[in-house]
Amino acid sequence: MLGLTILACHIIFLDWGHDAIGHVAKGYWMFLIISWVAIRIGSCGTVIVLLITAVYALQGATHGSGYFADDIAQTQLVNYWLYMVILSIVGMALATHFAEHKQAEASLRESKASMKAILDNSPYLSWLKDIEGRYVRVNNAYVDCTGLGNIRQIIGKTDFDLWPKEMAEKYRADDTETIATRQQKHIEELSFDGNKEHWVETFKTPVIDENGNLLGTVGFSRDITERKKAEEQTNKLAFYDTLTQLPNRRILNDRLRQVMVASKRSGRYAALMFLDLDNFKPLNDTHGHDVGDLLLIQASHRIVSCVREVDTVARFGGDEFVVILNELDMDKADSAIHAGIAAEKIRVFLSEPYLLACKQEGDTTITVEHHCTSSIGIVLFIGHETSAEDILKRADMAMYQAKKDGRNLVSFVK
Secondary structure: OHHHHHHHHHHHHOOOOHHHHOOOOHHHHHHHHHHHHHHHOOHHHHHHHHHHHHHHHHHHHHHOOHHHOOHHHHHOOHHHHHHHHHHHHHHHHHHHHHHHHHHHHHHHHHHHHHHHHHHHOOOOEEEEEEOOOOEEEEOHHHHHHHOOOOHHHOOOOOHHHHOOHHHHHHHHHHHHHHHHHOOOEEEEEEEEOOOOEEEEEEEEEEEEOOOOOEEEEEEEEEEOHHHHHHHHHHHHHHHEOOOOOOEOHHHHHHHHHHHHHHHHHHOOOEEEEEEEEOOOHHHHHHHOHHHHHHHHHHHHHHHHHOOOOOOEEEEEEOOEEEEEEOOOOOOHHHHHHHHHHHHHHHHHHHOOOEEEEEEOOOOOEEEEEEOOOEEEEEEEEOOOOOOHHHHHHHHHHHHHHHHHOOOOOEEEOO
8 A cells, every 4th residue: 555655656746657658637546546545444544645645745846846846836835735635535534434334334243243142042032034924034042942954944934834834824913913013912822843832932023124114023932831831730729629630619619600690691590519428538537538539539530421511510628529500491390300310310420339449558559449429419590599609508508408318319409
């Protein structure tokens, strides 16, 4: 750069090679040089070139040679100063502009590199799609979790190229909604990694440029399978009996109220049975609670097998169970017949022998055959003629009446 500048200054301002080059407007050459230096080297190089140019141009004017040979006599160096000012403005303006441009490019490259490093080292799945749903970028976690091969096999493709049709349609619908509303969408959904299903939590956000144009969507996901399992377990503990896996009182009360509402709407009767196992305590006292628990589990299975899927079987507590039969009949007498048939079916099945495995000392196991009957109280109801608490109370009273009458019986509320 220095050599080229000095050579050009000798030619332009000191008339080197004048005989070979002739009369050519060589003063403009410095603008080409200063522009090249400003673009390639920057402001420091531009200042050096300007200083060298100023010295050689002034030397040529003083000795009456080169581009400013007559400038002292004609203008008292006015042309010289105008030339240097214009050259300086051009050089520094270009140097500043391209320095800012290079800085912006460097910042952009650094930003992209930092973002890539963050995303690639993030445990969360991330991806970027264009407005047509084609993948533009994915991180390593996305590839590892989805099992889709490698990044090159994903970029440029859509969900329909990568996933089963039903899943692809769901993903595309979520993207379309995100773009249409221009708002973030939070989703918890099942995903498929090629081997098994797992739960993921996803945040999808529209990508909008500074002019308000939609460019596509960006998404972040994390695996929440373990959290879902924990929630499911917590839900079971809160709403289901841990021994029999039947609904507990909390769900029973909710289901009863739902049946009352449905009964009022349809005009059909429903029935609630209150069951208590007869002679259950002697089994616990003789063989222990573990064997008693086995009896309760088997009894719960027998009860469930005797009713419809739309009906509800719940463990009320201890050896007590509640059954709700919904949508029976609009006629009360016919409804009582249906409820009586179901109750009798349960009573008969519960009275059949139970074979229970009983562990002894030394890890030996014997099978205990136990006979156990049940007492069942039934109450019919329709709509909200009475409260849920009163329905349970009346069925409980009918059950105790069955016990009083000799057990292993079905008793209706009078």
